[in-house]
Amino acid sequence: MKQHTRPGRAWIITPGLRLSRFQAAQTSGAGVALVDLEDSVAMQDKQAARTAAQQFFDRPDAPCTLGVRMNAPTTLEGTKDLVALAAYASKPDLILVPKTESARDIELVASVLDAQGYTPDIWALIETPRAFDKLPSIMKAPRLGGVVFGSADYAATVHCGLAWEALLYARSALVNSATAAGIPAIDAPAFDLGDLDALRREAEQAKELGFYGKGAVHPRQAAVINETFAPSEEEIARARAIVAAGQRSGSGITSVGGQMVGTPFFTAAQALVREVDESARGADASETP
Template sequence: MTTTPHPRPGRAWIITPGLRPSRFEAAQASGAGVALVDLEDSVALQDKQAARTAAQAFFGRPDAPCTLGVRMNAPTTLEGARDLVALTGYTAKPDLILVPKTESARDIELVASVLDTDGYTPDLWALIESPRAFDKLPSIMRAPRLGGVIFGSADYAATVNCGLSWQALLYARSALVNSATAAGIHAIDAPTWDLNDLNALRHEAEAAKELGFYGKGAVHPRQAAVINDTFAPSEQEIAHARAIVAAGHKSGNGVTSVDGQMIGTPFFTAAQALVREVDG
C-alpha cells in the first residue's frame, strides 16, 4: 500500500528553554523551519510552572518566520497533565506539539483528546527516545494524529548505556527512518550536541540525510544554516534527478542508464520525488 506523507516540516528544528525569553527571538529568527520552546528537560521541576507562564510569549508573535511549537512534558506524568491544562488556556497556541517519552499510540491520542477542538488541531510529533518505544514503533506509527517523529539520542543512549557516536546509534536511527517511511511520515534526526564544531555537525547531517532523515535538530541558532544547507538538494543532485526523469520518459520507464549507472523503477521514483519537491 502506498502512503501519502504529511505536509513537509522544516529541515532544521531548534529548541530553546521556556525560562529564557531573551532567547526566543533568536531561535525564531535562526532560519530553522520549526522553533520549539521547551517545558521538559531544560526546566527544573521547581521551575515548571514559571516556564509555562513564560512560554506563552513564544507564541505571541503574529509574523513568526517559522512553525512554532512546544516540547511538553510526557503526557502520562503530572507535569505533562499540567502542561496540557496550561496549553488549553494560551491565547496564542502552538502550531506543533512535540510529545516526549512517547512509548505508545495512546500517548499521542491522549494529547489530541485534550487539545483538539473544532478550531484547533495542532500538529503532533513523537519524540522516540527509549528502547520500549523502538519495540512499539509499528503501533506508535498507527496513531491517526501523528505528524512525524524525532530521534531522542541522548535519552536513548543513556538508557541503553551506549555512546552517542554515529555507529553506536546507527541501528536506532535506521529503525526509526524505516518505520516512519512505512507510515508515510517524516523523521527528524537528533541534534549534534557540540555547540562549536560545525564541521562535525555537517558531517553528521550528511550521514543523516544519506540514511533517509528529512532534517535534523539544532541546539544553537548557528547550527540551523548548516542543517538547511546540508539537507537542501544540491544543484548536482537536482540535475542528476532531472536527467533520470528524462531518461525514464525516453525509455518508457524501462531499465536504462544515466552517466554509466543502470537505473530502473526505484531510481525513477526517487528522482521524480526530488523534482516534485524542488519544483513545488
C-alpha cells in the same frame, strides 16, 4: 500512507524560561522553533516555564513553525502542560511529545488539545528502547505528524555512546518505520556547539540514511543543517536527467551518466523533483504582492 505537511529541515529548541532567547530561535533560519517545558526546565520551575512560554507564541508573523516540547503526557507535569496549552491565547502549531511509547500517548494529546478551528501537528519524540520495540503500533496513531530521534535519552538508557556507530541501529529503525508510515523523521541534534564541521558530517550521514532534517541546539547550527539537507544543484540536475530518461524509456531500465537506472531510481528522482518544484512554487507565491 499518510500525507502530512513537512516543516523545515532544521529544528531548534530553546528553554521555556529563557525569554531573551525566544527571538533568536525564531529568526535562526530553522523551519521549526520549539520552546521547551521538559528537560531544560527544573521541576520547581515548571509552572513558571508554562507561564513564560506563552510569550513564545505571541508572534503571528514568525518566519517558522512554532511549537512546544511538553512533558510526557502520562506524567503529572505533562497533564499540567496540556491544561496550560489548551488555555493559551496564541497556541502552538506543533506539539512534540517526549517519551512516546504508544499510539495512546499521541491520541491523549490530541483528545485534550483538538478544538474547533485548532488541530495542532503532533510529533513523537522517540527516545526509549520500549518506544523502538513499539514503533509499528506508534506509527498507526492517526494524528501522528512525524517522529524525532532523542539520542541523548536513548543512549543514557541503553548505556551506549553518542557516536554515530553506536546509534546506527536506532536511527535506521526509526527511518524505516517512519518511511513505511509515510511520515518524516528528524534526526537528533549534535551537541558540540563549537564544531560545525562535525555537525555537517553528521547531518550528511543523517541525510544519507533517510532523515528529513535534524535538530539544532544553537542558532548557528540551523544554517549548516539547512544547507546540508537542501538538494544540491548537482542532485537536482541528476534527478531531472533520471526522470527524463525514465520517460524516454517508458519506465524501462536504461542508463544515466553510465549508471543503470530503473523503477526505484525513477521513483526517487520523481519525488525529489516534485519536492523542489513545489518548494519553488511556494516561494513564488509568497513573493507575489
